Every structure is written in structure tokens, then in C-alpha cells.
Amino acid sequence: MSLPFLSVVIPCWNESRFVAAFLDSVFATTYPADRMEVLLVDGMSEDGTREIVRQYALRDPRLILVDNPGHSKPAALNRGIRRAKGDVVVRLDVHAEYPPDYLERCVRGLVEHPQADNVGGVRISRARDDTLLGRAIALSTTSVFGAGNSKYRVGASGPQWVDTVFGGCYRKTVFDRIGLFDEQLTRAQDREFNHRLRASGGSILLLPEITCTYYARSDFREFCSWTFEAGYWPFRASRTVGHWIGSWRNVVPMGFVLALAAGAAAAPRSRTARRATGAVLATYGLTALTFAARLARQHRDPGLIVALPPVFLATHVIYGAGSLKGVLERT
Known part of the structure; x- marks a missing residue:
């Protein structure tokens, strides 16, 4: 061929x-x-x-x-x-x-699936700096608990039609048909473009045999700043383009932050609020610890049991705070 x-x-x-x-x-x-x-x-x-x-x-x-x-x-x-x-x-x-066959696999994916307009694969995260914190940050982005149902992050058992992929391999005719990337958006431009592609009747295909290695941020301050922006931009970009371009996974952290804030506000006056907030935190902590233990065992890295739960918590709280800013900000 x-x-x-x-x-x-x-x-x-x-x-x-x-x-x-x-x-x-x-x-x-x-x-x-x-x-x-x-x-x-x-x-x-x-x-x-x-x-x-x-x-x-x-x-x-x-x-x-x-x-x-x-x-x-x-x-x-x-x-x-x-x-x-x-x-x-x-x-x-x-x-x-990128492995040597990455480009060839992407292009063959387009050729063999004529109904696809954009093809991508799974992004394997590695720490930029091989520290315990760096490894925890990298692995948190590949966990369902940390990344939701984002298939290019968490992987898939077979080919799947998805809402976005990492990078992307496009037919050139797509840009002639729906235009280029929105230069108003300093972030979330891929998300907006792929939303526009799907809204026009186009399709995005994830092929799990296509993989690349991404070097995630290892510095905690840089990671927090990036996470806040990641939470902020789906809402800011949606307001800029005039319609919602995100998914449910972008909303969940904001709901978590709002629930904790409401519980904390009501707790001094309500035993029920204290119990409910305590139950939410206990459930969250147990879930975070379960996922941390699973990843620690999978990667034979016992320190992850300690490092991952606070990274998960920071991810969800900071992402949720960024989302709240994106919702409430008026420009």
C-alpha cells in the first residue's frame, strides 16, 4: 500500500x-x-x-x-x-x-478506517524527573481516578470512537472543511477543534496499539499551576466560542469542591452536614488509597501508596477551583 x-x-x-x-x-x-x-x-x-x-x-x-x-x-x-x-x-x-512505527501506524489507521477524520493512540506518562513525587504525578494522569474516562490517558482494550486524542493525525481535507484551530484560545484549542469536528459529522478514532511516551511535569508548583489552568480552560473556552465543548469529567472536580465547601460552611451549625462531609472525605480517602495501592503494586513502587493520595486530592481540588473560576469569571 x-x-x-x-x-x-x-x-x-x-x-x-x-x-x-x-x-x-x-x-x-x-x-x-x-x-x-x-x-x-x-x-x-x-x-x-x-x-x-x-x-x-x-x-x-x-x-x-x-x-x-x-x-x-x-x-x-x-x-x-x-x-x-x-x-x-x-x-x-x-x-x-515516539516509537519508530508511530507515524506509520497513525497514517495506516486513517487509510484503513476511511470513516475516521482523526486518529490517535494512548499516551504513556513518565516523570520528567525520576523522583517519588514525579512518578506519582505522572501515574495520577493515567488512572481512571485521576483522569476520568479520557481514553488516550487511561488506555482502551480495543479501537474506540472518542471525543479527543493526544496530538492527532488528521486528513488535510478536514481543515478545508471546518477551518483551523481557534487562535482566541491559548489552551483547549485541540478540545475545541475536535468538538467542532464531531459536530460537523466527523469522527475521532483511538487505536490502542498506537502509543507514545509523554514526560509529565514533576515540579509540584508547576503541576498545580498546570492543573488549575486545565480546570479553568474548558469553561473559559466554552464561553469564548459560545457553546459547551467539555464533557462530564470536566465537571466532576468542581462538584467535589462545591460539596466540600458547602459542607464546611454548614458544619458549625449542622451535625448532619458534619457527618455528610466526613462521609464524603472518608469515601474519597479510601478510594484514593485503593487506587494508590493498585498502582504501587502494578509498578512495584511502595512509596506511591503514600505519595499518590495527596496528588489525587491536589488534582481534584485545584482542577475544581480552576473550573469555578472559569464559571464565575466575567470578561
Whole structure:
């Protein structure tokens, strides 16, 4: 089977720590060299990223460095897509590494499933720093308890039609049909685009045999900031575009935070409120400990029993707080 010409689009900004290993994984691909181009769209990095990319481009003419003043991620994606020559566009993330067959599996997935407009796989999370906290943060994003029903995070037993995937491998005609990424959204642009794709009658297919390794944040402060923004943006983006683009998993943490806040407010005056709040916390703690023990056993890392429950709690409370801001904020 002759594979279509492929354009790989990579938004990038100040990624000198990761970009070399990332590009090594991209160029180790089994995809035919004469059937692909790699467009790295850089937001005018100032940390040495551009120099590293230029050195790689000298060795491999498939790599093209595209300037993106202002380093907006949706603008980077759109610049890359506009310059893309391929019939298929795959979006990659610099914080990930890809096995040699990743691109080929993605494209073959599109070819073999003509009803799919976007194909992706499962994202395996690893800690950027191999510390107990780093491992706990990474694994929390792959647990149903931490990530809900997000299949690209928690995995699937077989092919599934889903609401979104990590990155994504698109038919180029999709962008002609429904437009490009919304440049009003500094985050959640993938979510909004995939919602628009599905609303237009398009389909998104997750194939679990397609995998990549993503390096999750290991610094707790950075993780908390990222989690707050992750909770905030589904609601902020929905208000910006004028309709809801999230799912039930985006609402649950906010409900948890509201329940705790209501219980705490009523507890001084109500024994029932104290008991109900205590029951919620006890149930939550037992559930968190159960999932932590399961992951500790699976990964043979006993320290996770201690580290994961507070990471789960921080995830849900901070995400829920971000969601509340997104709901209540007036702009």
C-alpha cells in the first residue's frame, strides 16, 4: 500500500531540554523518508532551541524551521498546517517521544478506517524527573481516578470512537472543511477543534496499539499551576466560542469542591452536614488509597501508596477551583 505524503506539524517554544531527544525519535521513524516533511513551528525561542533545530535541519532536509512570533500554540499549528504539503497532517508534542512505527501506524489507521477524520493512540506518562513525587504525578494522569474516562490517558482494550486524542493525525481535507484551530484560545484549542469536528459529522478514532511516551511535569508548583489552568480552560473556552465543548469529567472536580465547601460552611451549625462531609472525605480517602495501592503494586513502587493520595486530592481540588473560576469569571 502506497502511503500518502505526510506533514508533521510541531508547535514549539523554549524546549532546549527536550527537543533533541524528541527529534531523534521523530527521525527514527519507519515512515518513508521521501513521503514526509517535518515542520517545527517555533515561537522565537531564546533558550538555544532554534540552534539545536538548525543543526538537525542541516543534517536532514525534511526538517523545516518555521517562525511563529508571539509563540501562540494555535497560531503555530495554523502556520504549520497552511504550509503543509501533505494529504495527512499529524500534530506532535515536543514533551513526548515516539516509537519508530508511530507515524506509520497513525497514517495506516486513517487509510484503513476511511470513516475516521482523526486518529490517535494512548499516551504513556513518565516523570520528567525520576523522583517519588514525579512518578506519582505522572501515574495520577493515567488512572481512571485521576483522569476520568479520557481514553488516550487511561488506555482502551480495543479501537474506540472518542471525543479527543493526544496530538492527532488528521486528513488535510478536514481543515478545508471546518477551518483551523481557534487562535482566541491559548489552551483547549485541540478540545475545541475536535468538538467542532464531531459536530460537523466527523469522527475521532483511538487505536490502542498506537502509543507514545509523554514526560509529565514533576515540579509540584508547576503541576498545580498546570492543573488549575486545565480546570479553568474548558469553561473559559466554552464561553469564548459560545457553546459547551467539555464533557462530564470536566465537571466532576468542581462538584467535589462545591460539596466540600458547602459542607464546611454548614458544619458549625449542622451535625448532619458534619457527618455528610466526613462521609464524603472518608469515601474519597479510601478510594484514593485503593487506587494508590493498585498502582504501587502494578509498578512495584511502595512509596506511591503514600505519595499518590495527596496528588489525587491536589488534582481534584485545584482542577475544581480552576473550573469555578472559569464559571464565575466575567470578561
